[in-house]
Amino acid sequence: MDRESLRLRRFPKAMKALCMIVCMVMMGLGWSSPASSEMLRIGHRLCYAVSEMTMPRDVMPSTFSCAGVPEGYQMGTLWLRASVSPDTHKSDDLSLIVHSSRFDRLIVAFTYADGIVERQDVRSGDFGIHWRAGGQLVFQAPHRDAQLAAVTLRFDKVASARLLRIRLVQRGEESTQTTGLAILIGAALVLLLVGAVYNASLALAVRKQFSAWQAAWAASMVAWGACWSQIHLFVFPKMAGALSAQICTGLSCLAIALATLSVVTALNDVHLSRWLRRTALGLSGAVVLLGIPLSMMRSGPIDQLGAALGMLVLADLVTVAFSIGQAWRRGSHEARSFAGAWAVPMLVLASTSFFDADAMFWGAGSQIFVLFAAAWQTLWLSIAASRVYARMRVERDLAWQAEAQAQELARRDALTGLPNRRGFIDRVETILDHMRNADETVAMLLIDVDWFKSINDVYGHDAGDVVLQGIARCLAPEESSVCAVARLGGEEFAMLVAGMENVALMRFAELLRGRIGSYDHGAVIASRAVTASIGIARAEKAADFHSLYRAADEALYEAKRCGRNRVAIQLLHAPEPSDNVRRPVALES
Numbered sequence: 001m002d003r004e005s006l007r008l009r010r011f012p013k014a015m016k017a018l019c020m021i022v023c024m025v026m027m028g029l030g031w032s033s034p035a036s037s038e039m040l041r042i043g044h045r046l047c048y049a050v051s052e053m054t055m056p057r058d059v060m061p062s063t064f065s066c067a068g069v070p071e072g073y074q075m076g077t078l079w080l081r082a083s084v085s086p087d088t089h090k091s092d093d094l095s096l097i098v099h100s101s102r103f104d105r106l107i108v109a110f111t112y113a114d115g116i117v118e119r120q121d122v123r124s125g126d127f128g129i130h131w132r133a134g135g136q137l138v139f140q141a142p143h144r145d146a147q148l149a150a151v152t153l154r155f156d157k158v159a160s161a162r163l164l165r166i167r168l169v170q171r172g173e174e175s176t177q178t179t180g181l182a183i184l185i186g187a188a189l190v191l192l193l194v195g196a197v198y199n200a201s202l203a204l205a206v207r208k209q210f211s212a213w214q215a216a217w218a219a220s221m222v223a224w225g226a227c228w229s230q231i232h233l234f235v236f237p238k239m240a241g242a243l244s245a246q247i248c249t250g251l252s253c254l255a256i257a258l259a260t261l262s263v264v265t266a267l268n269d270v271h272l273s274r275w276l277r278r279t280a281l282g283l284s285g286a287v288v289l290l291g292i293p294l295s296m297m298r299s300g301p302i303d304q305l306g307a308a309l310g311m312l313v314l315a316d317l318v319t320v321a322f323s324i325g326q327a328w329r330r331g332s333h334e335a336r337s338f339a340g341a342w343a344v345p346m347l348v349l350a351s352t353s354f355f356d357a358d359a360m361f362w363g364a365g366s367q368i369f370v371l372f373a374a375a376w377q378t379l380w381l382s383i384a385a386s387r388v389y390a391r392m393r394v395e396r397d398l399a400w401q402a403e404a405q406a407q408e409l410a411r412r413d414a415l416t417g418l419p420n421r422r423g424f425i426d427r428v429e430t431i432l433d434h435m436r437n438a439d440e441t442v443a444m445l446l447i448d449v450d451w452f453k454s455i456n457d458v459y460g461h462d463a464g465d466v467v468l469q470g471i472a473r474c475l476a477p478e479e480s481s482v483c484a485v486a487r488l489g490g491e492e493f494a495m496l497v498a499g500m501e502n503v504a505l506m507r508f509a510e511l512l513r514g515r516i517g518s519y520d521h522g523a524v525i526a527s528r529a530v531t532a533s534i535g536i537a538r539a540e541k542a543a544d545f546h547s548l549y550r551a552a553d554e555a556l557y558e559a560k561r562c563g564r565n566r567v568a569i570q571l572l573h574a575p576e577p578s579d580n581v582r583r584p585v586a587l588e589s
Contacts, residue, residue: 040082040166043067049079053156057107057119060152070161074299078155080166084148095174096151098137099165101127101230102245102298103158108139112146124241127233131240133182135228135367140171159242160302181368185229188371192222195378199385206389210266210334214385217258218378224251225371246295253291255374256313260284262381263320263338271332276323283316317346337384344380345373413487415465416472424486428496428545431484435498442498443505443538444548446556447475447512449491450531450564463524471532474515496548502538502569509534509567517565531565539572547572 040046047064050073055061064081084094096108107121120139122130130137141148153166169177196218203211226232227248233240239247261284264277290312294305324342327335348369411423419427428444435442449455449471456464468491475493479485482498500508516532535556537548551570559568 038168040080040168042069042080042161042164045082046080046166047082048161049081051077051079053077058117060109060154073155073158073161074302075157078158078161080153080155080164081150082152082166082168083150084168086147093143093171094141094148095169095171096139096141096153097132097167097169097174097178098139098153099135099167100158100160100163100245101135101137101240102160102163102242103155104242105154105156106137107154109152109154110139110141110148111150111152112144113149114146116144116146118142118144122240124243125238127230127237127240131230131233132178133229133231134178134185135230136178136181138174138178140174157298159245159298160306162303182229182231184368185225185231185371188368188375189222189225189229189231191375192218192225192371192378195375195382196222198382199378202385202389206392208385208389210262211385213258213262213265214378214381217255217262218374220251220255220258221371221374221378224248224255225374227251228367228371242298246298250291250295253287253295253309256316257284257288259377260316260320263323263342266334266338267323267327267332271327271330271335272323273326276319276326280316280319280323283312283319287312287316321346333388337381337388341377341380341384344376345370348373416469416487418472418476418493419484419486421486421488424484424488424494424496425545427484427486431482431496431498432543432545440499441501441538441540442496442543442548443500443536444552445495445497445509445512446488446535446549446552447471447493447495447516447532448535448556448560449516450533450560452491455525455528455530459525466524467521467530470519470521471516471530474519475512478512494552502571505536505538506567506569509536509569513565513567533559533564534567535559536567536569537572538569543572 038045042048043066047066048070049061049064050070051061053076055077060081061079064079070078098106098108101124103124105121105123107119110118110120112118118141120130122128122137127137130139132138141151151168155164158164196215199211199215199218202208203215227239227244230240230244232244260280264272264280267277269277287309290305290309294302294309297305320342324335324338328339411419411426413420432442449467452464452467455467468487471493472487475485475495478495478497484496486494488494495512497505497508513532513534517529519530521528521530533556535552535554535558537551537555539548551572555568555570558570559566562568
């Protein structure tokens with residue numbers, strides 16, 4: 001198994017460990033707001049008024065309504081006012097936290113019992129020292145000896161009063177909550193970023209469309225989370241306010257479309273019906289088409305279009321759920337992975353309809369749930385993809401190994417285990433190329449068993465096979481980087497040696513002939529001796545295989561003609577033996 005396969009198999013364990021760390025952080029920081037944190041809503045502690053934007057900064061409306069809902073404020077000014085009870089809060093140590101930034105300007109006025117009003121303001125593109133990670137704006141009430149009596153908020157061109165989330169907390173708790181929320185959001189974004197990078201690398205490595213869509217989805221969720229939480233203001237402070245909120249709307253719609261694409265592209269036509277696939281793609285396209293104008297709107301029926309978009313998103317999620325279910329029933333392994341990945345986000349989105357998500361995670365709302373659900377989804381799918389691709393790589397490596405073994409077997413003689421003619425030629429070509437560059441001599445030895453046909457005729461082919469195996473054991477120890485050994489077929493063996501001069505070459509051949517002649521085959525042919533004739537072709541400069549083979553064959557014929565059980569040598573002085581071949585010289589045993 002290669003290193004990349006090992007990394008793929010280790011990745012799920014690392015991701016699981018990271019998920020456990022994040023879960024421990026979430027449990028340690030707590031799920032809900034402290035008891036002293038108070039949500040302010042229109043109709044509950046918050047009264048409202050609507051005016052023209054031309055009203056001076058220091059002037060407040062004379063009357064506020066505490067019933068019904070405000071109207072006509074999107075192109076004007078929305079005023080919200082809350083009285084502060086000294087029995088509930090320490091009035092000299094309060095912070096106001098606002099979780100919406102889709103407005104042109106916000107002025108917060110702290111009114112004290114002695115009539116003094118302290119104002120703080122932010123505007124789109126400039127949140128100054130008031131912004132915090134987690135999509136929050138924090139306004140701290142100045143310390144004064146007088147009791148804080150009321151807090152008034154002036155929103156110019158706010159997009160939706162329904163989306164406003166406002167809380168009053170003690171200043172020390174505000175610091176703890178904003179820090180904790182920043183840690184949670186940072187952890188979720190890191191997990192998403194790791195998933196995006198990992199899936200992108202998988203897409204490049206294995207050329208899988210699903211991994212590419214999954215990486216794009218995780219990247220869009222990272223961008224959405226950074227914009228919603230305002231972490232991007234560290235880098236782009238001028239994007240503070242409505243621009244970031246509008247970008248968030250567009251990114252959320254894009255993320256939904258990419259998530260749907262990652263599912264339908266991973267499920268093939270065998271497991272997913274065409275009409276269900278088209279329905280999912282159509283709904284995701286409708287989400288994008290509705291999200292584009294909604295992201296550009298600063299006024300108008302934003303709440304109504306948002307509700308319609310929510311219905312489309314719900315329909316898209318239901319269709320994806322049906323797609324996963326159908327593919328699972330039809331035996332899709334990918335559908336099982338998607339079921340585990342999509343179960344948590346769907347449950348999270350469904351559960352936010354049954355409880356007040358705005359009070360969870362220090363007022364961060366359902367967005368923090370969506371962010372962690374997205375992190376869960378991308379990590380689950382990354383782990384599943386890692387396992388699948390690791391298994392594929394292991395299977396591929398095993399296939400390559402089997403192919404290599406098959407190729408090696410194709411180059412080996414099944415009876416003796418020595419290379420066959422094909423393997424011998426491949427090895428010889430390699431040695432000849434090396435010797436040609438080194439300008440060294442080479443020699444080919446053809447070794448033929450004497451009277452081998454009579455052994456088969458008298459003792460049988462099984463006995464002949466045992467004899468050939470014994471001869472192979474005599475030759476095999478000479479195999480090295482400069483010596484190739486093979487059985488060419490029948491009773492004929494061959495060797496190619498490099499770097500031996502005439503005297504050493506003849507001694508080597510005589511050693512082989514003597515070793516073959518003295519080998520004990522008594523178990524199959526009793527006391528009958530087995531001898532071999534050896535023909536040698538030696539080239540002073542590296543020649544090609546066919547020239548050496550022809551010359552060695554002529555030398556072997558000479559050794560046979562002169563009585564067998566002997567060595568004959570022929571010298572080649574040029575690559576082509578036809579013009580420069582000495583007559584073979586046979587040496588008696």
